[in-house]
Amino acid sequence: MAKRSPQMVDRHFDPQEWIQGLNLAAEHFNGHAPIVAMSLRNELRGPRQNVNDWYNYMSQAALAIHKSNPNVLVVISGLNYDTELQFLRNKPLNIDLGSSVADDRFLTCLQTYLVGNDLDWGLWAFQGGYYVNVDKVPVNETFGVLDDTWLKLRYPNFTNKFQLLQRKNQDPTSKLPNAYILYHPLSGNCAQVNNNNELEIGSCANQNKWTYNGSQILFNNTSKCLTSAGEGFPVSVSDNCQSKNSSWQTASLSKLHLATVDQDGKQLCLQDSNSFNSSVVASKCICINDDSLCLDDPQSQWFQLVATNV
Known part of the structure:
Protein backbone atom coordinates (compact mmCIF):
# COMPACT_ATOMS: atom_id res chain seq x y z
CA MET A 1 0.00 0.00 0.00
CA ALA A 2 2.85 2.41 0.73
CA LYS A 3 4.79 4.72 -1.57
CA ARG A 4 7.33 5.93 0.93
CA SER A 5 10.41 4.09 -0.35
CA PRO A 6 11.32 2.18 -3.55
CA GLN A 7 11.15 -1.23 -1.88
CA MET A 8 7.59 -0.50 -0.70
CA VAL A 9 6.24 0.56 -4.11
CA ASP A 10 3.62 -1.80 -5.53
CA ARG A 11 3.27 -1.35 -9.28
CA HIS A 12 0.00 -3.27 -9.21
CA PHE A 13 -1.69 -1.01 -6.69
CA ASP A 14 -1.91 2.79 -6.60
CA PRO A 15 -3.49 3.98 -3.31
CA GLN A 16 -4.62 7.28 -4.79
CA GLU A 17 -6.35 5.52 -7.67
CA TRP A 18 -8.01 3.24 -5.12
CA ILE A 19 -9.28 6.23 -3.12
CA GLN A 20 -10.53 7.86 -6.31
CA GLY A 21 -12.49 4.70 -7.14
CA LEU A 22 -14.08 4.64 -3.69
CA ASN A 23 -14.99 8.30 -4.06
CA LEU A 24 -16.66 7.68 -7.42
CA ALA A 25 -18.66 4.73 -6.00
CA ALA A 26 -19.75 6.82 -3.00
CA GLU A 27 -20.92 9.62 -5.30
CA HIS A 28 -22.73 7.23 -7.64
CA PHE A 29 -24.77 5.62 -4.84
CA ASN A 30 -25.42 8.76 -2.83
CA GLY A 31 -29.15 9.00 -2.20
CA HIS A 32 -29.80 5.29 -2.87
CA ALA A 33 -31.56 4.14 0.31
CA PRO A 34 -30.72 0.41 -0.07
CA ILE A 35 -26.98 1.21 0.00
CA VAL A 36 -26.17 1.56 3.68
CA ALA A 37 -22.43 0.80 3.85
CA MET A 38 -19.21 0.73 1.86
CA SER A 39 -16.24 -1.49 2.64
CA LEU A 40 -12.84 0.04 1.97
CA ARG A 41 -10.85 -3.09 1.23
CA ASN A 42 -11.40 -6.73 2.11
CA GLU A 43 -8.89 -8.80 4.12
CA LEU A 44 -5.62 -6.89 3.80
CA ARG A 45 -2.69 -9.25 3.56
CA GLY A 46 0.78 -9.79 2.14
CA PRO A 47 4.37 -8.75 2.92
CA ARG A 48 3.74 -5.03 2.32
CA GLN A 49 0.96 -4.63 4.86
CA ASN A 50 1.94 -2.46 7.81
CA VAL A 51 0.30 -0.42 10.54
CA ASN A 52 1.57 3.01 9.43
CA ASP A 53 0.13 2.67 5.92
CA TRP A 54 -3.08 1.27 7.35
CA TYR A 55 -3.67 4.40 9.44
CA ASN A 56 -2.66 6.68 6.58
CA TYR A 57 -4.69 5.27 3.72
CA MET A 58 -7.68 3.98 5.67
CA SER A 59 -8.12 7.49 7.09
CA GLN A 60 -7.88 9.09 3.63
CA ALA A 61 -10.32 6.62 2.11
CA ALA A 62 -12.88 6.92 4.93
CA LEU A 63 -12.83 10.70 4.71
CA ALA A 64 -13.20 10.59 0.91
CA ILE A 65 -16.29 8.37 1.17
CA HIS A 66 -17.82 10.44 3.94
CA LYS A 67 -17.32 13.66 1.99
CA SER A 68 -19.12 12.23 -1.05
CA ASN A 69 -21.78 10.28 0.84
CA PRO A 70 -22.10 11.29 4.52
CA ASN A 71 -25.02 8.90 5.18
CA VAL A 72 -23.19 5.67 4.41
CA LEU A 73 -21.38 3.52 6.98
CA VAL A 74 -17.67 3.07 6.37
CA VAL A 75 -16.55 -0.53 6.94
CA ILE A 76 -12.84 -1.01 7.58
CA SER A 77 -10.95 -4.30 7.59
CA GLY A 78 -7.92 -5.04 9.75
CA LEU A 79 -4.57 -6.46 8.73
CA ASN A 80 -3.64 -10.11 8.27
CA TYR A 81 -6.87 -11.30 6.61
CA ASP A 82 -8.90 -8.95 8.83
CA THR A 83 -7.89 -10.73 12.05
CA GLU A 84 -5.52 -8.07 13.38
CA LEU A 85 -6.87 -4.87 14.91
CA GLN A 86 -5.25 -4.94 18.34
CA PHE A 87 -3.12 -1.90 17.50
CA LEU A 88 -6.26 0.23 17.91
CA ARG A 89 -6.05 -0.26 21.66
CA ASN A 90 -3.03 2.05 21.85
CA LYS A 91 -3.87 4.33 18.94
CA PRO A 92 -7.52 4.79 17.88
CA LEU A 93 -8.29 5.64 14.27
CA ASN A 94 -9.07 9.31 14.85
CA ILE A 95 -11.11 10.45 11.88
CA ASP A 96 -13.25 13.56 12.11
CA LEU A 97 -16.54 12.50 10.54
CA GLY A 98 -18.56 15.20 12.29
CA SER A 99 -21.77 14.58 14.21
CA SER A 100 -22.60 11.37 12.35
CA VAL A 101 -20.42 9.32 14.68
CA ALA A 102 -21.95 8.22 17.97
CA ASP A 103 -18.82 7.00 19.76
CA ASP A 104 -15.61 9.02 19.57
CA ARG A 105 -13.51 6.01 20.59
CA PHE A 106 -14.22 4.18 17.36
CA LEU A 107 -14.91 6.52 14.50
CA THR A 108 -15.63 3.83 11.95
CA CYS A 109 -17.49 0.56 11.73
CA LEU A 110 -14.79 -2.09 12.17
CA GLN A 111 -15.36 -5.32 10.30
CA THR A 112 -13.68 -8.19 12.14
CA TYR A 113 -14.37 -11.87 11.54
CA LEU A 114 -12.34 -13.83 14.12
CA VAL A 115 -13.47 -17.31 13.25
CA GLY A 116 -10.75 -19.24 15.04
CA ASN A 117 -10.14 -22.84 14.07
CA ASP A 118 -13.69 -23.77 13.11
CA LEU A 119 -14.40 -22.03 9.80
CA ASP A 120 -17.61 -23.80 8.82
CA TRP A 121 -19.71 -20.88 10.08
CA GLY A 122 -17.57 -18.08 8.67
CA LEU A 123 -19.60 -17.65 5.49
CA TRP A 124 -19.40 -14.30 3.78
CA ALA A 125 -20.52 -14.72 0.15
CA PHE A 126 -23.64 -16.07 -1.52
CA GLN A 127 -21.91 -17.88 -4.36
CA GLY A 128 -20.75 -21.48 -4.39
CA GLY A 129 -17.75 -20.88 -6.63
CA TYR A 130 -16.18 -18.79 -9.37
CA TYR A 131 -16.33 -19.31 -13.11
CA VAL A 132 -12.78 -17.97 -13.32
CA ASN A 133 -10.42 -17.08 -10.48
CA VAL A 134 -6.64 -16.67 -10.70
CA ASP A 135 -6.68 -18.18 -14.20
CA LYS A 136 -8.42 -21.33 -12.98
CA VAL A 137 -11.82 -22.67 -14.12
CA PRO A 138 -13.90 -23.42 -12.04
CA VAL A 139 -12.83 -22.49 -8.51
CA ASN A 140 -14.71 -23.64 -5.43
CA GLU A 141 -15.53 -20.95 -2.83
CA THR A 142 -15.22 -22.65 0.55
CA PHE A 143 -16.71 -19.61 2.31
CA GLY A 144 -19.74 -19.47 0.02
CA VAL A 145 -23.29 -19.94 1.26
CA LEU A 146 -24.01 -22.41 -1.54
CA ASP A 147 -22.04 -25.52 -2.50
CA ASP A 148 -20.13 -25.78 -5.77
CA THR A 149 -23.28 -26.93 -7.61
CA TRP A 150 -25.05 -23.68 -6.60
CA LEU A 151 -28.10 -25.82 -5.75
CA LYS A 152 -27.98 -26.35 -1.98
CA LEU A 153 -26.44 -24.92 1.14
CA ARG A 154 -22.78 -25.71 1.69
CA TYR A 155 -23.42 -26.30 5.40
CA PRO A 156 -27.06 -27.41 5.93
CA ASN A 157 -27.05 -26.53 9.62
CA PHE A 158 -25.77 -23.00 9.03
CA THR A 159 -29.23 -21.41 8.94
CA ASN A 160 -29.96 -22.81 12.41
CA LYS A 161 -27.55 -20.25 13.81
CA PHE A 162 -29.98 -17.48 12.85
CA GLN A 163 -33.21 -18.98 14.16
CA LEU A 164 -33.49 -16.56 17.09
CA LEU A 165 -32.90 -13.59 14.77
CA GLN A 166 -35.82 -14.75 12.63
CA ARG A 167 -38.20 -14.76 15.58
CA LYS A 168 -40.09 -11.81 17.02
CA ASN A 169 -38.55 -11.27 20.45
CA GLN A 170 -39.65 -7.71 21.22
CA ASP A 171 -43.04 -6.12 20.59
CA PRO A 172 -43.25 -2.36 21.29
CA THR A 173 -47.01 -2.69 21.86
CA SER A 174 -46.70 -5.54 24.37
CA LYS A 175 -47.83 -4.96 27.95
CA LEU A 176 -45.94 -8.01 29.21
CA PRO A 177 -42.83 -7.54 31.37
CA ASN A 178 -39.46 -8.53 29.98
Missing part, protein backbone atom coordinates in the same frame (compact mmCIF):
# COMPACT_ATOMS: atom_id res chain seq x y z
CA ALA A 179 -38.33 -12.11 30.43
CA TYR A 180 -35.17 -13.68 29.05
CA ILE A 181 -34.20 -16.40 26.61
CA LEU A 182 -30.93 -18.15 27.41
CA TYR A 183 -29.23 -18.11 24.01
CA HIS A 184 -26.21 -20.16 22.88
CA PRO A 185 -24.59 -18.20 19.98
CA LEU A 186 -22.22 -20.96 18.84
CA SER A 187 -25.07 -23.31 17.91
CA GLY A 188 -27.78 -20.70 17.43
CA ASN A 189 -29.94 -22.72 19.83
CA CYS A 190 -31.46 -21.92 23.22
CA ALA A 191 -31.19 -23.46 26.67
CA GLN A 192 -34.07 -25.61 27.85
CA VAL A 193 -34.87 -27.57 31.00
CA ASN A 194 -35.41 -31.28 30.44
CA ASN A 195 -37.50 -33.76 32.42
CA ASN A 196 -34.64 -34.25 34.89
CA ASN A 197 -34.61 -30.51 35.64
CA GLU A 198 -31.22 -30.26 33.92
CA LEU A 199 -30.20 -27.62 31.39
CA GLU A 200 -29.63 -28.66 27.78
CA ILE A 201 -29.32 -27.03 24.35
CA GLY A 202 -32.32 -27.24 22.05
CA SER A 203 -34.33 -25.43 19.42
CA CYS A 204 -35.31 -21.81 20.08
CA ALA A 205 -38.79 -22.65 18.78
CA ASN A 206 -39.63 -24.14 22.20
CA GLN A 207 -37.33 -22.10 24.39
CA ASN A 208 -37.90 -21.65 28.12
CA LYS A 209 -38.24 -18.21 29.66
CA TRP A 210 -36.15 -16.90 32.54
CA THR A 211 -36.05 -13.92 34.87
CA TYR A 212 -32.82 -12.44 36.19
CA ASN A 213 -32.61 -10.33 39.34
CA GLY A 214 -28.92 -9.52 39.03
CA SER A 215 -27.90 -12.69 40.84
CA GLN A 216 -30.32 -15.60 40.49
CA ILE A 217 -31.56 -16.82 37.10
CA LEU A 218 -35.10 -17.94 37.88
CA PHE A 219 -36.93 -20.48 35.75
CA ASN A 220 -40.19 -19.66 34.02
CA ASN A 221 -41.98 -17.63 36.73
CA THR A 222 -41.16 -20.14 39.43
CA SER A 223 -39.04 -19.99 42.57
CA LYS A 224 -36.59 -22.49 41.06
CA CYS A 225 -33.23 -21.13 39.99
CA LEU A 226 -30.26 -22.16 37.90
CA THR A 227 -27.81 -24.02 40.13
CA SER A 228 -24.38 -25.56 39.65
CA ALA A 229 -23.57 -28.90 41.26
CA GLY A 230 -19.83 -28.44 40.74
CA GLU A 231 -17.25 -28.57 37.98
CA GLY A 232 -18.10 -31.06 35.25
CA PHE A 233 -21.62 -31.74 36.50
CA PRO A 234 -24.83 -30.80 34.65
CA VAL A 235 -26.38 -27.47 35.59
CA SER A 236 -29.95 -27.81 36.84
CA VAL A 237 -32.84 -25.83 38.31
CA SER A 238 -33.46 -26.28 42.00
CA ASP A 239 -35.09 -24.74 45.08
CA ASN A 240 -31.68 -24.08 46.64
CA CYS A 241 -31.48 -20.43 45.59
CA GLN A 242 -29.58 -19.04 48.58
CA SER A 243 -26.36 -20.95 47.99
CA LYS A 244 -23.28 -19.40 46.40
CA ASN A 245 -23.48 -21.72 43.39
CA SER A 246 -26.92 -20.38 42.43
CA SER A 247 -25.60 -16.84 41.92
CA TRP A 248 -24.61 -15.95 38.35
CA GLN A 249 -22.82 -12.93 36.90
CA THR A 250 -21.40 -12.01 33.50
CA ALA A 251 -17.69 -12.67 33.79
CA SER A 252 -16.01 -11.27 30.68
CA LEU A 253 -15.76 -8.06 28.68
CA SER A 254 -17.93 -9.64 25.99
CA LYS A 255 -20.72 -10.26 28.55
CA LEU A 256 -21.08 -13.72 27.00
CA HIS A 257 -19.87 -15.77 29.95
CA LEU A 258 -22.32 -16.55 32.77
CA ALA A 259 -20.30 -17.61 35.80
CA THR A 260 -20.81 -18.81 39.33
CA VAL A 261 -18.32 -19.56 42.12
CA ASP A 262 -18.00 -23.03 43.67
CA GLN A 263 -17.34 -23.87 47.31
CA ASP A 264 -13.57 -23.61 46.74
CA GLY A 265 -13.82 -20.15 45.21
CA LYS A 266 -13.24 -21.37 41.64
CA GLN A 267 -15.11 -19.51 38.91
CA LEU A 268 -17.23 -21.84 36.77
CA CYS A 269 -19.03 -20.96 33.53
CA LEU A 270 -21.93 -22.51 31.69
CA GLN A 271 -20.60 -24.70 28.90
CA ASP A 272 -22.10 -26.83 26.16
CA SER A 273 -20.84 -30.33 26.95
CA ASN A 274 -20.96 -31.29 23.24
CA SER A 275 -22.43 -34.61 24.31
CA PHE A 276 -25.12 -36.62 22.55
CA ASN A 277 -27.84 -35.07 24.72
CA SER A 278 -26.45 -31.49 24.45
CA SER A 279 -26.40 -31.05 28.20
CA VAL A 280 -24.98 -27.90 29.78
CA VAL A 281 -22.34 -28.32 32.48
CA ALA A 282 -20.38 -26.02 34.76
CA SER A 283 -16.76 -25.81 33.68
CA LYS A 284 -13.67 -23.73 34.43
CA CYS A 285 -14.10 -20.40 32.62
CA ILE A 286 -12.09 -19.98 29.41
CA CYS A 287 -10.48 -16.70 28.30
CA ILE A 288 -12.68 -14.43 30.40
CA ASN A 289 -9.95 -11.83 30.86
CA ASP A 290 -8.58 -9.52 28.17
CA ASP A 291 -5.56 -11.76 27.72
CA SER A 292 -3.96 -11.95 24.27
CA LEU A 293 -2.02 -15.04 25.37
CA CYS A 294 -5.15 -17.12 25.89
CA LEU A 295 -5.38 -19.29 22.78
CA ASP A 296 -8.33 -21.47 23.83
CA ASP A 297 -11.67 -21.18 22.06
CA PRO A 298 -14.34 -19.94 24.53
CA GLN A 299 -17.32 -20.22 22.19
CA SER A 300 -18.77 -23.31 23.86
CA GLN A 301 -19.14 -21.16 27.01
CA TRP A 302 -20.95 -18.30 25.32
CA PHE A 303 -24.47 -17.87 26.70
CA GLN A 304 -26.51 -14.70 26.54
CA LEU A 305 -29.70 -13.59 28.26
CA VAL A 306 -31.81 -12.14 25.44
CA ALA A 307 -34.74 -10.00 26.52
CA THR A 308 -38.21 -10.77 25.18
CA ASN A 309 -41.73 -9.50 25.92
CA VAL A 310 -43.55 -11.77 23.45
